Structures are given as structure tokens and as C-alpha cells.
Amino acid sequence: MSLKYAILGLLDEEPCYGYEIKHRFEETMGDLWPISYGQLYPTLRRLTGDNLVTVQVVQGKKAVDKRVYSITEKGKALFNRWLFGEDKKIQTSIKDEFSLSLFFAERMKRDELVSAIRKLHKKTIKRLSLLRGSAKSQGLDSLHYKKFLVRKMELMMEAEEMWLRELLEDLT
Amino acid sequence: MSLKYAILGLLDEEPCYGYEIKHRFEETMGDLWPISYGQLYPTLRRLTGDNLVTVQVVQGKKAVDKRVYSITEKGKALFNRWLFGEDKKIQTSIKDEFSLSLFFAERMKRDELVSAIRKLHKKTIKRLSLLRGSAKSQGLDSLHYKKFLVRKMELMMEAEEMWLRELLEDLT
DNA sequence: CACAACATGTAAGATGTTACATGATTGA
């Protein structure tokens, strides 16, 4: 599980509560890697049980309790073994509904297909421009590797957009 | 579950046994969407239980039994509802170990990072040339939408390669 | 004879989404 390492890495910077972990991570990685609470909170529990992190319940401004997690020595050791460890894998598979439906597209009417593609294409262009806007507003200077993560998403979305454009050109 | 629709779609062309389903699908989709037997066979059982497909056990050449699956009317109806149905989603997230490790790359030594990237870059170039080779050898003519799936993989891998190249240029 | 390809599966666990459930605080 990689989310585990995302959490450990963030806590290795400083103690955080769950909500904060999600937001710090997604600030940069949100487009590439969204985190749901349904996955986050159970994972934090498990990490606590495995003694990789500890919790401290803290009073919020008022009545709201926060569970602030800190990384343990065991957690640090595990994170470092992962970070400096064996070859990291890169994602290679692309499993999405639209691609699958294209596998069977000979059974669809051309105009239905074209209109579905047009819709997706518009959506992709919109997401791309949003991404470019938010990338600028993030204060990611040239010292930060994190800017490359935003750049990766941009390149991926550009490829997606180009692919949809090619499809449309070919079909019309 | 989308694998379900991949199976139903294939069986809607003609009856197949499990091994054959895997190979037919992966012939085109293998790079984008590999299927494991550990997922395939249980799924076929479930589809049978749901009366979306039927099985017939057939003697192979010799002692090897094949379980040949056929789609039912109920299965056809479900597949068509899916194929012609609501907006299909396109994959947007990219959750891989390497990208995550880049999130924490400030903690790594530059030369270690560079050598890790170089390794990945070489691997990517190799995969890309393999893909281009096999794309040619597949008899995918201009009538088949399936060629666009191969093209998509190519564009994705080109984007990946370009990204790694940018990273290397920036770091050296 | 060895190895690849053919053929089927199970078990365990990793990974992830969605819907539901609750309630306080802040700003327009």
C-alpha cells in the first residue's frame, strides 16, 4: 500500500491530523492522486496499531477534537527503507470505461460515438486549463521537485487531449 | 466492475473459454489493461451465477477440459445498456510509487535520484519501441477502433518518456 | 528432456470508492 508511505512521509515532516494530511497531500497531488476519507482514516488506525505512528487527541478551537498523529522511530525506519529502497514502479496500465467502450465501438453508431468523444474532449480541455491556472498560483519554485508532479499531470492531460482530438479528426 | 463488461462484450462476439478471453483481450489491450487469472476466473463464476453467461464443459484435444462460456439474453441486455449508456469515465489518477517518491525527493541525494530516473527512462524507451514494433505487426487496419487503443498507449508512454527526459535535463 | 504454452482454479490480502452518519465553525 502506497498511501501508507504518503502518510508516513508527511508525518516525517511534522505531526498532522487526518484532515490536514489529506489537504497537504492533495495540494500538490490532488489531480494525480486523490485521497478519500474512507481510505485515510482506516489506514491511520492501522498504522497506529502497527506502531508506525502515535496519536494524541487535541482540543480544537472549541468542541472539535483533533487526532494528531506523529511518526515513530519504527515508522521513520520503514519510510526510509521504502524511499531509498528498490526500484520504484511507474504506472503503466490505463483502465478506464471509455477506453474499454472503444474496444467495442464498432457496434456503436458513429454519431453517438462522436458526440461522446466531443463531450470528453471538452471536459479534458477544461481540466487542463484549470490545472494550468492552479499550477501558476501554487508557489512552487524551481527548487521543489513537486512542480514536476504537476508537470506530469499536465503532460498526461495533454496526451489525453491530443488523443481525443486525433480520434475526432479521424471520425469526421 | 469493468472487467465484467470486457468479458460480456467478447462473449457477445462468440463463445469463449477463460484462457481465450484473456488472450483475445490482451492481444489489443494487454499494455493498457492486463488481466490476471486470479481476477478472471472468479469473475466468470460470478457472471454465471448471475445468469449473464452460461457454461458448457468441452473436452479439449485430449484430457484437458475447457469451460466454454456463452452470453445470455440477460447478459446481452446488460452489456448494451452499459455500452450505449451514460457518460463513460476516463482515467485521471496516476498512483505510482515513483511519483510518490518524487513528492519526497528533497530528502534523497541528487545522484541517487538521477540514477533511478535514468533507469526508468531506459525502461520506458525500451517499452515504447516494443509497443511500436508490435503495433506494426498487429494487422490493425484503419477500420478498427482498436488501433486507437494502441495509439493511446503510445501517446501515454511518449508523455512519460518526455517527462523523465525533462526531469533529467533539469537535474543535470 | 526441458521449456513454453495450454488450461483451470483458490486464498489471502492489498487497494480503493461511495454512501451514510454526525456535528461545529466561519463567512457572505
Add this chain to the structure above:
DNA sequence: TCAATCATGTAACATCTTACATGTTGTG
């Protein structure tokens, strides 16, 4: 006052990978 944001969680289910287990058939 209404919506957004803050804050935590559970339950159900969907998806997928890896390792294990078994045996045959065809090819060099």
C-alpha cells in the same frame, strides 16, 4: 440564515495482485 469548510468516522462493496496448486500438450 445558508452554504462552505472544518473534522471524524463506518459499512458495504468493488477491484485487483500475488502466490500457490495442478496437470497436459507441443516443440526444439
